[in-house]
Amino acid sequence: MSDRAHRPGPTGRRGPTGWRGLTGWRGLTGRLRRWYGEGPLQLLVLLASFALAGYAGVRLLDGDRLLIAAWFVGAALVHDLLFVPAYALADRALRAAVGRRERRAWITFVRVPAFLSGLLLLVWFPLITGQVERYESATGLPEDAYLVRWLLVTAVLFAVSALCRVLQVRRARRSARKERPEAVH
Template sequence: MRKSLGAVRRFYGANPLHLLSLIACFAFIGYLVSVIGPATLWNHDVWWQSIVVWFVAAVIAHDLVLFPLYALADRSLTAWPWARHGDRPRPGVPPLNYVRVPALGSGLLLLVFLPGIIEQGRSTYLAATGQTQAVFLDRWLLVTAVMFGLSALLFALRVSLSRTRSAPEPERAVEPPPGAAEER
């Protein structure tokens, strides 16, 4: 059994459970498409509003544009002077995740609330809620600033705690025991 699993892993390049989960996901997607019908995924009136077109555009935009951009940004963060000291990693608190986490949160909020931020569907939103979308951009910028500010505070706190823990204690003068001077 182990030999056959090893052979599958060498041939496939990953754990057989990975292949099984991919097959299950593709089967589920096939089932969904068969239930809702392929015609549902295509808008015959306005082709560019079709789910298929948006899905393909999202895959292309992510894989060909966004992924190289944020991979480059992450690579530049890891190559920054604080990340390395000579040939080895710099001791101390690495700031990498203190930049990554708020950037990820900000990017996800932008992705979710982009239609409101760019005021898409302005009249529909106004009719449904009686409010404008003018506050979306301001609130997204405020939340982004708060996330980066909290991350900076946590980083500063962690750096100060690591410095106090790793600071060498000053050498104390060794006092002779009482009566030792009299013995000389």
């Protein structure tokens, strides 16, 4: 190798010098990845989700900016200080209840629908518990319809998860039978 390949370049890094990595799309994405930790698409999706959440908050709370800010900050604090430890505790309890590693394969099939159901409950809690009346005139749905629909969605999530687990076990058994040669008598 030449000595030039190991000399520090304009960025202070060792490696080939030249225009690669300094300009153009690859140079920009490389710098963004070093600064942000992910690529530009992930950043764009994250910013779009924040914009959508902000728009929904503004529309939901009818322009009360202080209440909107308090709601977003409160939601972040409640999630980080209350729900993340609760997730971790529930996950540990589930792992301890299952015990052996062979039986742990199905834990994901409980985690995912439970998480999605909990997320729906968190987002729609006031409507599911019937604490907000103002949406009945806008939607035409009675207050108790949200609880019934949340329970139905939760049941469907667990049913789909159970079906996925059954299909996974069947596939594993089929592949195990194909790999295992039949005993010759």
